Amino acid sequence: MQEMQNGSKLMTASEAVKKFVPDGALVGLGGQNVGRCAMAVVHEIVRQQKKNLTICGCNLSINMDMLVGAGLVKRCEGGTGNLEYFGATFCFRRAIQDGVMEMEDYSHLAVISRLIAAEMGIPFMPTKSLLGSDMLVHQAASTGKKFELMDNPWSVGDQVVVVPALSPDVAIIHVQKADEMGNAVIEGFLAHDVELVRAAKHTIVSCEEVVSTDEIRRDAERTNIPYMYVSAVVEQPYGAHPTGAYRYYDYDADHVTQYQKCARAGGEDYRNYLETYILNSTDFYDYLDKVGGIKKMMSLVKNMKTML
Amino acid sequence: MQEMQNGSKLMTASEAVKKFVPDGALVGLGGQNVGRCAMAVVHEIVRQQKKNLTICGCNLSINMDMLVGAGLVKRCEGGTGNLEYFGATFCFRRAIQDGVMEMEDYSHLAVISRLIAAEMGIPFMPTKSLLGSDMLVHQAASTGKKFELMDNPWSVGDQVVVVPALSPDVAIIHVQKADEMGNAVIEGFLAHDVELVRAAKHTIVSCEEVVSTDEIRRDAERTNIPYMYVSAVVEQPYGAHPTGAYRYYDYDADHVTQYQKCARAGGEDYRNYLETYILNSTDFYDYLDKVGGIKKMMSLVKNMKTML
């Protein structure tokens, strides 16, 4: 586990990715669908071309799809690749159908169960999901022992599935507030983020704003993640764009739609997207300017405010 | 599980105990040591003389000791009976030594693990605690299968203990705020209360103040327990006395000391305590007047305020 460094963990996304996302890493992604995905850090991974990644999580969304589309992912392990109303995660779908990437399927609860095993320091966790499904029949070529059936010692004939602990090398999440020690506050739904972070060996937290540790200490019940799990804090306003951050800004349906158009088309269209918005952007502020700048961001903020 | 009644669950402690604490019940107690014990509801159980109870929890404190001292408990199941600086839980100690009550020992983490199994709807939970201890050697006479040793299927030779789900018939906790639907907000440490409630078949929540559901909805990240787990809401200011409620009032060290003196002495002294403060009190307000009334409560409130 990372050091209990109490000092500042503030750094740029570029530094955080250099330090904590090696080639071949098992990367856990927080957020879900169009909410609170750590896009600024994902962009940086694309810019630094980290290779042979395995991506894990429950719902794997545009954050995963972008890494897959950039050719950086050899394997996914999770519950679903899906953008709901906005369609499939097209790069994910294509990569699997083309045989260039593996997917290992679990249900969302089975993934959560695996994260709970890891956060609790136990080797496996029982679940009553998966029984009777083909997730217990088929598995990816590179997967070892995917599960084990066990008898319930307290009830003859009752069977449970046990699934192994899942401990990412690095978890990457986006939150609303963090201090420079790494204490983090999530607003709105939590999805699987808290378990993911506690399960991981390192965590990069990007945040809308850095607040003082005094502010954290004044409302300590609201701290979702205490600092000892966090290795890097990246301050990046609108850092989840085009996904949203509850109480801060709505998701950008226009840009998600634009991404999906390119992802569905693939080939030249998708390469253009990556080049225009990520590879040829110096940093995430540069990207934000390209996707509509302050005017666009203010409209997303305004949308959110009408919903509070 | 209890109905999803959205309507008001507000009732008196007397009604709540009548409805949800039958003789012979497995009762889970929230709070810890001198913090946030649901004393008003415990008093009511003593007044109604509910019998043959089994008490479970992690730290079993003055709340448990009072039920044991009143002769209502046949068995405890938990991590410890203990009041730290204020001494042992003397009724508990005496009842075990006299052979009139059973105790089944687990470590605190093993109890938490059992509650997690129950809240997650799985029959057991692995832990790496208990290994090498006599908690795996000795058990109470009425306990069935206490644990099972299992091999870790992912690592040859690695052993884990699995402990069975623990689902109390009723959990009894005290919180700072609740609405009449049963949504509850805990301030300060959580101890094992959230897992306990989600594991239980019914829950009685006593609270310092009933707030509107609108207030709950305005700050939904702060809701520790959503209403579907709650069967009864009891409004009782100072309802944890002589234990404390964070941000509301300090514990009453004088009264805890007085209780401990009686509990240590046992016999006549203890019966006098029960009669004076509980059996001959019409309700918890009556008790509060006897232990110092408004003046005493205000001093505990003031103590707390100097610490915020």
Place this chain on the structure above:
Amino acid sequence: MMDFSLEELTVIEGSRYIADYQSVFAGTGLPLLTTLLAQKTHAPHLCFVCETGPISPIVLPTPLSVSDPRLQHRAVRLGSLKEVLGCMLQRGIMDVGFVGGAEIDQYGNINSTVIGNYRRPKVRFPGSGGANDILSHAKRILIITKHEKQRFPEKCHYITSPGYISGADERERIGLTSKRPPITIITRLGIMEINPATGRFRISKLMPGSSVDKILAETGFRPEVPDYIEEVAPPTEFELRVLREEVDPHKLYMKKV
């Protein structure tokens, strides 16, 4: 008689399977509309939960995602996947769960994962998400879907989420939490429900203008056909008005069935 579309009636009929005070697990799209319609008509106290963590929100029109802020609005609790999938669903206190899928077979098994070889599929779908968990643990399952022959095969290419697997007793035998949940499919042609005696679908109601023959023609497996099949009741004016004005005012979903 009012004008209404069959799309509208599928949602309205679906809402009738939800009773007041029930807990309902739904994603976005038609399941959400159905849940909200029930809430705004006959089930004001239902508890809607969404897998990302919101519990009992006062939903704003119209969420496009389970992560949508419109689904988080004024929730009584903004929780986690663990709380919803573990501490409610697997815990056995979820009354109703909605699912969908690329294939739904005669036993109610659902495929939302692959067609073809698992490791090199012809078609890759999104995967389970919470669907396997819902089918495993919810007390009642509702499915609102298109009625197409290839969507209803005799046997799924891959079972993502278990219905009755291969017979009435199979769920109990393999140890699923909810032993014999009613599973109901609602389409523009009619309603099919699992016969608890066989674990197979039987036609239970016809939509206006539909017939047993039409259903059989558009269903890959052969559903059981009872002697008497009632017709789905038409929408009340109240149901239609609430659906159109309050539940999907921007017509984001109703055109898509």
Place this chain on the structure above:
Amino acid sequence: MMDFSLEELTVIEGSRYIADYQSVFAGTGLPLLTTLLAQKTHAPHLCFVCETGPISPIVLPTPLSVSDPRLQHRAVRLGSLKEVLGCMLQRGIMDVGFVGGAEIDQYGNINSTVIGNYRRPKVRFPGSGGANDILSHAKRILIITKHEKQRFPEKCHYITSPGYISGADERERIGLTSKRPPITIITRLGIMEINPATGRFRISKLMPGSSVDKILAETGFRPEVPDYIEEVAPPTEFELRVLREEVDPHKLYMKKV
């Protein structure tokens, strides 16, 4: 030379076993004083956690309970038993844990449960609490206790919390998370630490005025006695001042050793 009591020196010596940036699990009483002294002297960044849930509080004098509001003051997180015992301790990221007990045997096993028959004990103690979890999972164990013969038997009547059980390799063999944690006992007579080669205690330091013979006379088991034993360094003026003025200003604990 300053005036100081041996009680004060046990706490001061204990604090020297805690390094900066370490996570420390402690209850109230001397363990808490020791932790706070370390924090206010040489380990300003240590992370103190308390089993009820507070993480890194700015402790106010003087908590009497792990549920004390003085222990919750300005924490960075007010969490739960699960978070502290599960997600830190069993997770393997707790550097130091304090325990105590009615009996501590030659292998560092601890009894805080019963003397006599488990079902009808002669003496009943509080039970494990978090102690079994600390001994099972913390990377280093500290024990500050009275030095009395009956407290240090050859073999505990009941093992509540496992030390090295019956030998150097036993912890590893039975699968405990922390394989060979240093276990250190600090008393008014001296310091005993587990010899990792044997899993048994050996005397490592003498308190002022103590001797090997005094320790052997007051210890029920026979600790290993190395050739050279150093003396515990006396308190610095700084240590003493911080202990007296900041850590236990009301003298609630220091008189009790």
